[in-house]
Amino acid sequence: MLVLGIESSCDETGLALYDTERGLLAHALYSQVAMHAEYGGVVPELASRDHIRRAIPLLEQVFAESGIAHDAIDAIAYTQGPGLAGALLVGASVACGLGLALDKPVLGIHHLEGHLLSPLLASEPPEFPFIALLVSGGHTQLMRVDGVGQYTMLGETLDDAAGEAFDKSAKLLGLGYPGGPAISRMAQFGDPTAYKLPRPMLHSKNLDFSFSGLKTAVLTVVKNQTTNICEQDKANIARAFVDAIVEVLTAKCVTALKHTGLKRLVIAGGVGANQQLRESLNAAAVKKHFKVFYPELEFCTDNGAMIAFAGAMRLQINPDAAKKDYAFNVKPRWPLDSISTI
Ligand code: KG4
Numbered sequence: 001m002l003v004l005g006i007e008s009s010c011d012e013t014g015l016a017l018y019d020t021e022r023g024l025l026a027h028a029l030y031s032q033v034a035m036h037a038e039y040g041g042v043v044p045e046l047a048s049r050d051h052i053r054r055a056i057p058l059l060e061q062v063f064a065e066s067g068i069a070h071d072a073i074d075a076i077a078y079t080q081g082p083g084l085a086g087a088l089l090v091g092a093s094v095a096c097g098l099g100l101a102l103d104k105p106v107l108g109i110h111h112l113e114g115h116l117l118s119p120l121l122a123s124e125p126p127e128f129p130f131i132a133l134l135v136s137g138g139h140t141q142l143m144r145v146d147g148v149g150q151y152t153m154l155g156e157t158l159d160d161a162a163g164e165a166f167d168k169s170a171k172l173l174g175l176g177y178p179g180g181p182a183i184s185r186m187a188q189f190g191d192p193t194a195y196k197l198p199r200p201m202l203h204s205k206n207l208d209f210s211f212s213g214l215k216t217a218v219l220t221v222v223k224n225q226t227t228n229i230c231e232q233d234k235a236n237i238a239r240a241f242v243d244a245i246v247e248v249l250t251a252k253c254v255t256a257l258k259h260t261g262l263k264r265l266v267i268a269g270g271v272g273a274n275q276q277l278r279e280s281l282n283a284a285a286v287k288k289h290f291k292v293f294y295p296e297l298e299f300c301t302d303n304g305a306m307i308a309f310a311g312a313m314r315l316q317i318n319p320d321a322a323k324k325d326y327a328f329n330v331k332p333r334w335p336l337d338s339i340s341t342i
């Protein structure tokens with residue numbers, strides 16, 4: 001089965017062709033990061049307009065690279081939500097327009113399901129069941145995953161998402177957008193003993209997270225500087241921030257594994273690209289005897305491959321999941337556990 005995947009939920013336009021027999025045949029991505037950096041964050045209207053500009057050339061690129069004819073595809077999977085409404089509408093309209101023109105069925109995919117299943121695209125994929133930590137710009141969730149479409153929420157953030165905390169703290173330090181990679185790079189040069197920031201909810205009995213207090217703590221440290229904040233101080237604060245967030249994320253993953261008795265942990269979403277988080281989880285895995293799986297770096301952040309793959313996985317279970325119904329709608333807010341029954 002050959003599925004075309006289209007991702008346009010935020011600031012990346014991603015297209016991909018995934019075949020259940022031959023694997024990933026082609027994928028193409030355009031990141032709008034440089035355009036939004038000027039404004040310090042994603043500007044929704046600019047994002048939608050740029051998706052319109054990029055979607056068709058990227059679509060043609062994946063067909064050309066794979067040498068596949070347009071009408072050889074079996075279905076089109078597109079990100080239906082959650083995300084920015086205008087941005088989602090671009091992907092949905094391209095998917096449905098193409099579906100109508102080619103007489104192919106379409107299938108709306110949950111963006112986080114794409115992230116969740118993205119480690120299965122790696123050369124050594126995890127087996128079900130596993131615990132998944134979804135850490136992106138909009139979400140921080142711990143899920144138990146028993147199979148495709150079988151997701152149980154174990155805990156989530158009560159306020160800011162992990163990626164959001166990275167981005168906001170980086171902004172406070174004047175490190176630009178997107179903040180995650182910038183603050184992570186800066187932290188490498190920081191003194192770990194210079195500042196100590198709070199570990200929100202580290203000792204709470206549940207698996208929920210809260211990161212807005214951590215961001216406020218960064219704000220307080222920045223405000224308390226009597227002179228202009230120097231580069232070394234920025235690095236020290238970045239280090240304290242990264243140490244705090246990584247410790248909380250690692251501890252909650254270990255608790256989730258302990259509570260469920262599972263031995264496999266999957267990390268998905270943009271923050272999963274973070275080097276310090278990976279080092280901390282790898283160390284915990286050795287100490288606590290579990291295995292940790294990451295998506296390929298290029299599939300950590302938003303991409304079309306994970307959407308094509310999630311579509312193909314769903315269609316393998318239920319071939320009728322894709323429909324020749326082109327009256328599309330999008331779901332900017334869409335809880336992941338609501339899609340748990342196939
Ligand atoms: O999954 P993603 O591409 O988009 C969403 O669905 O939100 O995640 C983007 C988030 C941003 O907040 C970005 O700052 C963060 O992932 N991020 C990182 C790193 N790379 C991306 N955070 C920490 N360290 C990184 N290396």
Ligand code: ZN
Pocket residue numbers: 111115136137269270301302
């Ligand atoms: Zn994402």
